[in-house]
Structure formats: C-alpha cells, structure tokens
Amino acid sequence: MTRFPVLTVVAALLALWYIAVIPMNAQWEYDQANRAGRDLPFGEMVANTMAQERPVLPAPHQVVVELWNSTVVEEATGRRGLWRSGSLSNRSLIYHGLITLSATMLGFVIGTGGGILLAIGIVYNKAMDTSVMPWAIASQTIPIIALAPMIIVVLNSVGIAGLVPKAIIAAYLSFFPVVVGMVKGLRAPDAMQLDLMKTYSASGNDVFAKLRLPTSMPYLFASLKVGIAAALVGTIVGELPVQEGGLGVRLLSGSYYGQTIQIWAALFAAAILAAGLVGIVALIERRVLKRMGMAQ
Amino acid sequence: MSDVAVPPVVIEAQGLNLTFTTNDGPVHALKDINLSIHKGEFVSFIGPSGCGKTTFLRTIADLEQPTGGTLSVNGMSASEARKARAYGYVFQAAGLYPWRTIEGNVRLPLEIMGFSKADQAERAKRVLELVELSGFEKKFPWQLSGGMQQRASIARALAFDADILLMDEPFGALDEIVRDRLNEELLKLWARTQKTIGFVTHSIPEAVYLSTKIVVMSPRPGRITDIIDSPLPKERPLEIRDSPEFIAIAHRVREGLRAGYEEAGE
C-alpha cells in the first residue's frame, strides 16, 4: 500500500468516483421507475446507475470502455476505420487527437517563438520593459473563448482557415508563460556573472549566447511545460466553433447530444494528450539540462 | 625600495572618489584615493569589511565609475584598458558558469577573445595544470569542492595572459593548509610572469607574505590609511612568516587596521 502512493491515491479516487455515481444517477432511475409506475429495489438501482446511457456521472469503466471503443475498436471494425478504409476514422479519438495535436504543436511553436522574441525585447529594451508587461498580463484576462469565434470568422474572411486560426489562439495562450519565464531566465545571471563578461569586454552577442541563454534554460523549460498545456487548451477553444474535427469538437458534440460518456472520453483523451506533451517536454528538459550539467 | 630603473607605472589613481547613491542617502565608498602601482608589483589591499576594497578593485577594472578624481591604467582610461582586455579578474566567489565544464569555463574568455581552437585547448591544459586541476577538465563545477572551484576560477583568469591580475579575496573560502599552498603557487606564478597583481584579503599574514606593497584601508568613508612597501625578498619560503621582519610588518598592518576601526568609532 504505502509503497505506491500514486496508485493508492488513484485507487481511492476511483472508489470515490464509483460511490458518487450512485447518488448522482439515482434520481433518473427513480424517475423512470416512477413514470413506469413500478418499484425499484436498491440493488437494481445501483446496478442500473453504473450502466446508464446518458448518466449524469458515468462510471469509470464506462469511460474506459468508451475510450477503447472510440479508438481501437473503431479503427479496427468501424465502417471508416483504419482497417477497412486505410485511413483513420473520423469517429475515432485518434483521428481527432491528431487534429488537435497538429494545431497544438503549430500554436506552441508560434507562441514559444513569439514569447522568446518578446522576452528578448523586454530584457534588452527599456521602453518595452516598462510598457509591454502589464499588457501581456491584461491580455490574459481577456476571455479568449469569447473572442475565438470572431477571430476565426475574421481570419476565414481573409482566407485563412483550417489549422492556422486554431493555432493562433493556441499561440495566444502559450506565449504568456514563455514571456514571463524567459524574462526571468534571461535576467537570471547574477551581477558577478555579468561583470565577468564585462572584464572580458565581451560583445552583446557573446553575453547573450554564452551567458543569458544558458542561464535561462531551466526557466525556459518550466515555461514550455505550462505553455504546451496552455496551447492545448487554446486549440480546444479554437475548435469549439469550427466543426471540423478535433477533441474540442468531440467535447462539444458530446454535449449537443447529451452524450455524457462521450464528453468524458474526449476530456480524458485531452488530459492524456496534455500529460503526454508535458511529459515529452520534461524528458527533453532532463536531457538538455543533463548535457548542460545543470541536473544532478 | 627597488634600487635601479623604477619600472613604469601601470595603475595611477589621483584624488579618486566614489559615492554610491542609495535609498538611505549617499555612501562615500572611496575618498581621495592616491596610489601608484608599478609594473610587476604585487599589491595587497586590506581593511575591515565595507572599507571599499572591492569597490576600488572594481573601479580599476571599469566595473564601477568613479565620481571624482582620475584613474589611468597603462596610460589609458580604465574603460579603454578593459576594452583592450588588460585585466584578469578573480571574484570573491568562484562564479563558474554551472553549465560549462571546468575546461569550458577556462575556455570561456578565450572563445570570447577569439583564440583559435588549438590555442584554446593548449592554454586551458596549461593553466589547469598550473592550479593542479588536470584530470578534472570534464567535470562540472558542482562536482568539485569549493577550493577546487576557486582554483578553476583562478585558472580562468590566468588563461588569456592579461597583464594585470585583480583578485578579490580569492582564497577566502579555503582552509589554512590549502591556502598556504595556493599562496606559494601564486607567488611562483607572479615571479615567473612578472604580472602586476592587485589582491584583496582579510588575512594579515597572507597580505604580508604575498605583497611587495600593502595598502591598508579604513571605512566610512573608505580611504587609504597606510601604504607599506615590503622589504621582504622576492623569494619567500613559508618559513619567512616566523622572521622578525615579517612579524614587524604584520604588526604595523594590524596597528593600521585597529587605528582605522577606532577612528570610525565602531
């Protein structure tokens, strides 16, 4: 037990979840029994709450089954699955996950690049330092989900459609942590480290490449981890209004049709994707920092 | 002191003043400093905490701007001398870049100054040998003890053969035994290369053992209270510390220090 804290906690959460399923879904069962004019024994009620088609709270195994069905099973046996049609099925979360992933990556790259450039501007330019940062913060207080449809309409009208509008929203959310982290990182060298460069009368480029950039690496990676998760959120927000596939669409279309299980499956798919992306960044971080001698 | 042909003046400060403006009002860190340092001299700065030793060294290296008086280095301004890469500076703490190996750290100034790859490797090897760090080239700073790090930072300052070596309490963090050994090494190096060295220390024996000139400073405002030209010979075995001349100089330094304290009224 105590050897595997994470497993124990997960098991406890699952147990809680299962227990919560019963009261959350019970009302519906009693209503139905009422409407049918019959009694509902407790045992049957409990069993039923675990197997509703449109539960208020689906049981964990229902979500797992849905995840399995809408990935492996759909691709293997679906009419448009990989097996029969040779291409990924638009009913599978793999297909939608890939759409989301590609927009996320594009947005992440744009956001990170922009964030780094902005950070360099802030660190090297006094005017930018004093004027840009409050606006960067203010920008994050704008409810982007409210703007997303308009951004998409406007971009569509100038002929930009598909991946790019979503990626732009993703970039909008991911640039901020990168700016904050990089500004901190580029300012991380202490006075002595900077003075050392001065005694060498090193050029600005040397100071940047040999001092500021290396010191900013741990900060950069920490922000990349936040940034990539934010990019995923941005992509999903961007996908909600454009019904062209992606996990965001699955979230919402599940909601249109009251298919709670589908919402939960899409939600978990998104969380798994997020955790995977953050994990990959963490892996790269460990490698890079190790090579730089900054980890252990 | 030196009998024939006085070597040329390398560092010349006249009426040097430096006042920091802080929230709590101005701090007069250097007041009316007059000092000439000749080529090949080994000058120690000693004085209580906050008397301006570091500030003076930093001013020479153009890391601080004096607010009054003149300072010339090799006949130029400190800033020009810095741009001509005249200084090797060893900071109070080792200050190695943690993402570079020991060798990478020693190569840093060489890369910046545009030495060839081969030259870099050759010089790094030579100075690391000098500070007895051969075999640790590929280690990262945190894999070394504090004393080894400090030696690496000395190697870094030596690598590009600046004429003027400025060292701010380089041995402060070391224990007595290691310190003695590094003191001997430093003296040998100095004798061999004829560099001009400015050296800050808290330790009276260290100052006396190493220097041809000892500058005693006193705080609030930071100023020079005594300049002692050492009569000790260039060759200095460790045992010289028991000689009466040594003890006499040490005594004079201690008296100078104490006077500074009493005057400042702390």
Place this chain on the structure above:
Amino acid sequence: MSDVAVPPVVIEAQGLNLTFTTNDGPVHALKDINLSIHKGEFVSFIGPSGCGKTTFLRTIADLEQPTGGTLSVNGMSASEARKARAYGYVFQAAGLYPWRTIEGNVRLPLEIMGFSKADQAERAKRVLELVELSGFEKKFPWQLSGGMQQRASIARALAFDADILLMDEPFGALDEIVRDRLNEELLKLWARTQKTIGFVTHSIPEAVYLSTKIVVMSPRPGRITDIIDSPLPKERPLEIRDSPEFIAIAHRVREGLRAGYEEAGE
C-alpha cells in the same frame, strides 16, 4: 588537566559512525569517534574541509542520525536532549528569517519555548547588547552587513540560555579585527555562564585561543586524529597569542592537520 573534582560528562560519543548513502555510493563522514566533553568545556573542532566537523556537531544536536556507536547527552539520547531544549545552535551561515526584524529573530526561540512577553523583550535586549547590535532591533536582516547578521544569529542562540552551545564556524564571514573582538566576548560569556561549547573553526589561532580542548579531525573517512587539552589559563588576553605555549599548541595543531592531509593523499 583539571586537578580536583572533574565536572560531569555532558557529551559522550563512543565508537560513533555515520555513513551517508549518496548516488555515488556511501560517504563515510564519521568513523569511530570517541570523545567525552565535560560540563563547562570549550571544545574546538578543526580540520580540512569535508572532514565531518559539521556532521559531528549536527549529530550531537540530533540533526543527523548516527549509523553506529552511541552518543549520550546529559545522560539522555541526543533526541531527548533536543526535546529538552538543551542546545543553542549557531549555523555556518546566519540563516535569519528575512520576514522578521532582528529583534523578532532573536525572540523566535523565546516565543516557541513559551517565554512571557516581558521576559522576551528583556532577554532580546540583553543579548543584542551583548553582540553590540543595540539600535538595530527594528531593522530587517537584509538591511545589515554579513557580520552583523552573524552576530544577530549568535544572539538568537544565546537568548534562551541553553546549557550547550554548538557553533559552526560562526565567525567565518568576519574580518580579523571584529573576529578578535567577538572571540574575546565569547570567552567572557563562556567564563560567566559556564556553558559547554562546541565550536567549529578553520582558523588555528582561533581554535587555540578559545578552547580548553582542541579536536583535530581528518577526512575520508572523517575521524579524530588528535585531541589536545589546552594548558592555557581561563583568563586569556589577546596577547596570549604571542606566548610560547600558544605557539606550541598551534604548532601541534598545524602538524596534526598536515598529517591528516598527507595521509588522505590530497
């Protein structure tokens, strides 16, 4: 040495061993330490960096757990002694809490130990006077120089009158003059209060000047190479440092240190 009625043993280590397990394998920080410290003794620990001085002090204070041997303090285990609040500990760095004023920092242990408000104020005032920090009560740590911070941390350890005072290089950051003065103060305090003091230092003169017993240690593995009982009288003016006894003890300590080094083969 002491002729009549040997005071009781306060700290007793027998066959003490401590091994740290690290990624690179075990580090044998303390090996077979046997030592008795009597009530009212002033014991200095000296030895090269990494020889286990800090570790030993921390073990006494129950901040590290020995992996072998026995350690008793006042006849109890170290842990019981800690819970009985037997220790005042001064760390190598000042370690003041930056969100408390100097007075607040000194009051910290008093609050924890449940002293009354009036008692707290009175004690804080007294110990701050002792370390010459009157007038700085309301300042925050970062507004003081390193030396002042160190003194505040000493005041903090003195405030609650623990029987045993453990000090890990408390004067490392100070210059010689201030150090001399604090050494004198510490001796006076010790003479007045009859506390038992464990004191880590890098400085041979300091160790000899302060102690009734000097423990010389040597690294890899950390062990005791020499225990020197000092014949110096309890009254020690600063000039005692020029006396032949003093120089003789210093010599013995230095030889002990050097032997440790050579043996460790560095």
Place this chain on the structure above:
Amino acid sequence: MLVAFVAELPRKGGLMGLIAPLIFGATILWAWECVVHALGVPRVILPAPSSIAARLATSTDTLWIDLVQTFGRGALSGYVIGCGSAFVFALVVDRYRFLRQGLLPVGNFLAALPIIGTAPIFVMWFGFDWPSKAAVVVAMVFFPMLVNTVQGLTATDSMQRDLMRTYSASWGQTLLRLRLPAAMPFVFNGLKICATLALIGAIVAEFFGSPTYGMGFRISTEVGRLQLDMVWAEIAVAALLGSAFYGVWALLERRVTFWHPSQRSR
C-alpha cells in the same frame, strides 16, 4: 511546479512605470481606430474603439448587472472557495508525506486537464445559475493554487528547518513561524494566477447555459445579434476587472512579502 513562476508584474518605478504602458495602450487603440476607419471594416465584424467607448458609457446598467452576476456571484465565490480549499488541502497534503507523493502527480495530471471541457458537465450538475459558474472556477483555480502552496510550504531551506528542530518546535509552531511566512511568495503567485483564471472561468461556463444575464451570456448573445460594440464593451470590462483583481493581489503581495528579494528594489 509549472505554473509557479507565472505572473510577475514588473516592479515599476513611480509615475514613469504607469505612463509608459498607458502610452503603449493608447497607441494600440489609436491604431485600431485608424485601421477600422481606413479599411472600412464592417461594424458587425470589428467595431471602432470609439463606438465601444460610447457603448460602455450608455450601457452601464446592463454591464453592471452582468458584472455582479459573473464576477460577484460566479467568479468571486468560486475564487474564494477554490483558493481557500486548495490552501487548506495543501496544509493537509503537506502534513502527510504519503499524500504529497500520491496526490501531487495526480494533481498535476488533473491540472493539465482542459477545464473548459468540464464546463458543460458542471452546468449539467449544478444548474444554470451562478453555482455552476463557481464550480467551474473552483475547478480552474484549485490545482494552480494547491501546487503553488505545496511548493511554497517546501520553500524553506534545510538550515531554517534545522533551526526549528534545535528548538524542538512543534509542527504547528514550525508552520506558523517558518513555513507559512516562507510560503507567502508562492501563495501570492498562486493567488495572482488564479485571479486571471477566475473571471475567464466564470465567463466560459456561461457559454454552456445561463440565466439571461451575465458577461458570458451577454457576449455570446450579442454576437448573435451583431451588437459587436456591446460584445467588446463586455470584453473591455472583463479585461479591466481581471487586471484590477490581479493588481489588488500584486499590491497585497508587495505589502506581505516585502522581505522577499523579488520585492526589494532591483
């Protein structure tokens, strides 16, 4: 972890620090106005700042009703509940190592969950009025706050903790006198991040069902009615409100964590 370092209002110096961003903002608004007029952008696509301002002035009643609903009821209550429970939970998690090891990775996983996806679920669970909005806000702010607080509670260095150990201070005393003060910079970081998230969360939740008022309701309804100036007026209010809410915490932070190096002038 991740979110910990986000959000650092620049330490602005006096008036200049306020004027520069204002000029910057004014420039952007001016450019926007020019573009809209020069290109003849249809009003239903992008209104000019002037017409947004006019709408702001004439629709204060509606804007106020929406603000009370979304910020006052949804965002604030969610913020208080979310941050408050996360803080308490952090204390519990911190108390038990097992929970810390088990819950934090799970927490990090859940924090990566795109919370907007939970909005339709919460609306289904908690109904249309503000409780479902508060629930979304709780879900959004809980993990950033938890992670920051837990990290903050471990932000003490080992020496500070050892000091408490030598006093044999209880868990509560250590928490109150050491770990909470030390955690404050992290706690405020969390509070600041959550301040920007709270309003956004409440607005997002209104997109999935709401009464017929509220900022999110207004925004999405007025887009359908092509009243884009009203939409932008709401967005402007949201941005101002969000920034002000953030600013309040930043100010408080400056007062509470005055001692932290990042809060002292740099």
Place this chain on the structure above:
Amino acid sequence: NDEVTLQLKWVTQAQFAGYYVALENGYYTEEGLDVTIRPGGPDIAPVQVLMGGGADVMVDWMPSALAAREQGAPVVNIAQPFVRSGMMLTCLAESGITSPEDFPGRTLGVWFFGNEYPFLSWMAHLGIPTEGGDDGVEVLRQGFNVDPLLQRQADCVSTMTYNEYWQVIDAGITPEQLVTFKYEDQGVATLEDGLYVLEDNLNDPAFVDRMARFVRASMRGWHWAEENPEEAAMIVLDNDETGAQTESHQIRMMGEVALLTQGSTGALDEEAYARTVATLLGGGSDPVITAEPTGAFTHVVTDAAMQ
C-alpha cells in the same frame, strides 16, 4: 467552374441534407459550380461570415436575418427551401402544463444567439413578460441539448421537431410523458432555414446567375433527399467531419426535415413572409424589428432558377 461558399447555420446534419446531396450527387458540378459548404457551430454568426466575405450565401432563420438587416447588415433572402417551421416548446407532462396559460411562473429553456426572436415574439403575443416573476416566465439560456429538461432544471425547453425532440425521446421519455407546443400551431411560426446573400452582390448579373444555378441545384438536392431519406442521411454522415452524428438519428431527422421542405420550389412564399414580419413586428414593447423591412427578399434568383 464558378466558386460558391455556403455558410450553414449549424453543424453538419440532415437539417442541411439538400446541400450535401447536391454536392455529392454532382448537381452543383453539373451547373458549373464549385461549392464549398462551411458548417456552422455555436457562436458562429453566419451574417458575420457573410459580411466578412467568408461566404457568398448563408442559411439563416428569417427573424435573425431581418434583425441583422435592421442592424445595418444588408442581407436579402433569395430562396426559401423550408416552408414550415420546425420549432416547438417541449414540456414534461408531469409539470402540469397543458396550455400556454400555464406558462407564468415556469422556467423555460430558450436558445439565444439570434434564435430567441421567435420565442420572444410568441411571449409578446401572449402578453407574458420574460423577466421572471409570478406572472412572467423565467428564461434560461439553454445550451445545445435537452439536459435542462431531463435534469428538470426547466419545465420546458426549446426543441426542433427534427432534432432535440428526439433526443428527449431517446433519453427514455415517452411521447405521452411530454406536452409539445409547435410554433406553427400557435400561429407564431416564422420562416426558418432560408438562403441569404448580401444586397450589393445582387446588382451583379453574374452573381445572380451563379446563385440561380446554386439554388436550382440545391433544390434538386432537396427533392432527391426527400425521396431518398436514408441515402441522404448517409451522405450527410459522410460529410460530417466531427464523426459525432449517428446513422439512426440522421435518418430520422431527414424524415422530419422532409416534412418541412415538402412542396417548396425554392421561391419565397410572400404570404409566409408577411406572416413572419407581422409576428416579429408585433412584439409588444420590445419588438424584434421596429419597422416593416423593405427589399429584404427578392425573387430574381428563384425566377432565374426556375426558367
């Protein structure tokens, strides 16, 4: 080939089957058109897309189109494939509601985003305030599903005959347990799903010609879809990028939609238009439109299409 972009009002579903059929069956190509169909979605305002130049023609409901026109977005109806309204209010029988007189004091779910106009007009006709209170109704902004009814957060919710109603049924509630009020039956029906373009474009004969071909092919698509509901539903499914629609639901939807389009030539019925306008104008103190619109529809396109 001439390019045409069509912006739908909502996501890909059988509600728009005619256009997808025309696309898949090559009717558009036969007319020399290269048609792109853009699905809509929540918070996508078709008028905005049209104004921004993102589409040439859109599907919209007449109330929101007329409201937009009054707002200065000059959209014009060029064809009207839907001749009947599919809108209704669906209530749980157990709530005790049997007629509109029972509404006061109840909570009703309504779609907003420009779709609230028919409801508001209806309530205005009934003289029921929509700000809550004892003699008014409590209005919820309902999301895109019927959960509020199933969770009993609302007594009634808005449904379309072809979509949401069946979601209620699928959720396990029988038709007997429901009471429905069709806008058609209440005499407040407004025209839904018409085709709209920007007024300026109609001055261009080439554009009118393009639209004529587009409407002709679309109506061909609609007629085919009415006759082959199952195949039409499959075509819709094939065009659904999201993969969220199910076969059975779309086939059923196609059947219901066919009831609404049946008999349409594509030309706007001026009587129905007048009725819609009257309904919208008669909104009491806060009518949807304040003045009789002029030039809000044209027959030029359908005339050209039907030659």
